[in-house]
Amino acid sequence: MGKNIIEVEHLSMAYDDKPVLWDAHIGIVENSRTAIIGPNGAGKTTLLKGILNIHPKLSGEVYIMGKSIRDVKREIAYIPQSNSVNWNFPARVIDVVLMGRYVHLGWIKRPKKRDYEIAEESLEKINMLEYKDRQISQLSEGQKQRVFIARAIAQKAAIYFMDEPLAGVDKKTEKVIMNFLKEIQREGGTSIVVHHDLNTIGEYFDHLVILNKSVVAQGKVSEVYNRENLERASMVVGDGID
Numbered sequence: 001m002g003k004n005i006i007e008v009e010h011l012s013m014a015y016d017d018k019p020v021l022w023d024a025h026i027g028i029v030e031n032s033r034t035a036i037i038g039p040n041g042a043g044k045t046t047l048l049k050g051i052l053n054i055h056p057k058l059s060g061e062v063y064i065m066g067k068s069i070r071d072v073k074r075e076i077a078y079i080p081q082s083n084s085v086n087w088n089f090p091a092r093v094i095d096v097v098l099m100g101r102y103v104h105l106g107w108i109k110r111p112k113k114r115d116y117e118i119a120e121e122s123l124e125k126i127n128m129l130e131y132k133d134r135q136i137s138q139l140s141e142g143q144k145q146r147v148f149i150a151r152a153i154a155q156k157a158a159i160y161f162m163d164e165p166l167a168g169v170d171k172k173t174e175k176v177i178m179n180f181l182k183e184i185q186r187e188g189g190t191s192i193v194v195h196h197d198l199n200t201i202g203e204y205f206d207h208l209v210i211l212n213k214s215v216v217a218q219g220k221v222s223e224v225y226n227r228e229n230l231e232r233a234s235m236v237v238g239d240g241i242d
């Protein structure tokens with residue numbers, strides 16, 4: 001069993017005093033591909049927001065590489081849900097990808113030639129280089145998601161958080177994203193992905209956190225992905241799960 005790169009202790013989250021995640025203890029294993037699953041409204045996105053300090057915690061602590069998020073920001077890439085982003089914002093594809101470099105820029109905050117090269121290499125990896133001067137508002141869903149992936153590649157982070165990256169994307173983009181998760185793992189990184197499709201858990205991930213307002217189960221996919229746990233999380237169980 002690998003060591004934990006993220007430790008979540010007693011994490012509770014709420015909106016306007018309405019609790020949505022209760023007393024979560026979670027360990028994310030270093031170098032894993034971890035899926036977070038749970039029914040609608042289970043608190044999956046809110047968990048990511050708690051770990052990343054995007055929404056304030058009601059209580060609890062989060063340690064990333066043993067430190068607070070403030071001290072490891074550079075090491076963390078976040079790919080939010082595509083539909084939570086204002087895609088009408090006037091920006092070119094290359095500008096969005098360059099944002100991945102901002103955490104690495106010095107105090108002048110101006111991207112250098114090397115940053116442009118890295119941004120272009122990142123677009124090339126996901127077959128989007130020819131779109132680099134396009135406005136993001138003109139892209140399809142799958143292409144938008146790939147631009148987000150390129151931004152994350154450009155950041156060269158150690159930990160990648162993704163919130164339903166496969167929602168509404170075409171098969172080709174799904175493949176690009178899954179290859180990216182494997183590449184992260186090969187290079188020693190860790191990915192944490194909110195995921196909906198139960199049929200692909202075993203193929204795409206090696207670790208799992210099952211949520212339903214609190215943690216229902218966590219561990220290796222081979223150990224916790226079973227009918228009993230899915231039922232405990234009130235998830236609809238289809239065919240094919242023993």
Ligand SMILES: Nc1ncnc2c1ncn2[C@@H]1O[C@H](COP(=O)(O)OP(=O)(O)OP(=O)(O)O)[C@@H](O)[C@H]1O
Nearest residue numbers: 015016020038039040041042043044045046047194
């Ligand atoms: N900004 C917000 N203000 C108030 N309530 C919110 C807010 N965001 C989420 N909630 C509520 O918190 C609960 C958990 O939401 P969250 O988005 O974390 O769930 P989820 O597991 O990601 O769901 P889904 O699978 O539907 O995306 C839901 O009941 C949701 O309605």
